[in-house]
Amino acid sequence: MALTKTSKALMLLGQCVPSVKQNASKIRVKRLVLDEKLLMYFGEFEYYYAYDPGKICKTGDMVLIQQLPEKLTRLITHKVLEVVYPCGDITDPITGKEVVVGKYRDEIEEASKLFGESEGRFKYDKAPKRGWQEDKKDFTHRETYIKYHVFENDDQPYAV
């Protein structure tokens, strides 16, 4: 009953979760549902597949999706409009400065300048874009599973 309400909404804000689809992203949308007996709201998740041929959103990004006028496939019902908050790369909407948790990035840099910057520290201007460690050292773009079998010609990178 309540489920139909969100799917009728024009645009939805959700988080991208790992999926193996080639031209689409899996988006998790949270909605608060009222429990009439407890008179309390509880979060519930709905999953949508959004058409995303350029793969603009990555796992963990908060994205805006819009319903397609027609279903593209049995699963793909939405399309990705834009990435609102890229995961781990947040810009404060009020000041327009980049932030890390509770601090501005330039303030962090200034603080380390006061103490004397070290040579091997992380530099934002020289760091490559997100995704260069995918499938090498960072395996968060795919869902992992518990290893259940030893395959001969497969080292199973996504097995834990």
Next chain:
Amino acid sequence: MHGVGLMKVLFGNARLIPSAVAVCDVYANSGGTCKELCNNPYIYQVIRNYAFKSDLKIKWVRPPKIPSIKPEKSGDLVPLPPVDKKQYPLEFQNSEELKTADELVKRVFTLEFFPRRHSFRIVKCNMMNSVRRHALDMGSSESKIAQMTADIRNMQQIMEQFPKDKRRKVKLKELIERRKKWLKYLRIWDYRRFEWLLEELGLVYKPPPSKFHWITRKDSLRKLTDKHCEEVKQQRLHAYRASLEAQQVDFLRTKVQKLQWIRKEEEECGVKPTVTEKDIEQALKQLKELELSKENRLKDKAD
């Protein structure tokens, strides 16, 4: 329902047992009668819902258990680097007295004659220096993770020597878990820094699976069977596609011939032709393209 009627004959008006109903339903649908069912003593062996054994020859190999403290499980790709034993420990490195001391004293003050922890202190310091923001940085997430990584790798080395050291094992496990938690935080706080740190320290980060379950023979065999079925399905689909594609050229050739024949007949009979020249040309074009692509594929295979 036929099946339920059968049940009444069998058990009178006793309670209906769901599995027995299912058996009777299947039997009734196959056209059997009650008498046959009663005379056939093997009926319950035909349908085996439990204790079912698959005919497929899938061999399951249980993955070996890797303890959580081992580097391959904790995500450490590189071991601790070796230390140059000819240098002084950290606290004596800037000592003025050692510079003017006797050669023998100097030698006694090298790491060779100090306990292991003094060498490790240097390695840990180097590791932190490679990632820290400034000389006094002890609290940033990257220097914390570097510190933990050094400790973890040190303890892993010690655990190799003394595998029965249970206290150290527990400490090590907890430290690995704490580092994983910090990596998880760093990933959502600052993704690029997280990736850079993985590269610097030689770590692998894998997210935990969404649901925990024990590995059992039955469950694993089910997964393997599903996988096998999927493979068989794909194989057959590919074979079917190939067989259809093999017929395409012949089909188009006959199509062109028949279209030409129809057009000719209609023209001879004086009727307005239903087949245009365009249709024939299009079919011919398709045929040519198909033959070209086929030749190309053969050439690629030969190369």
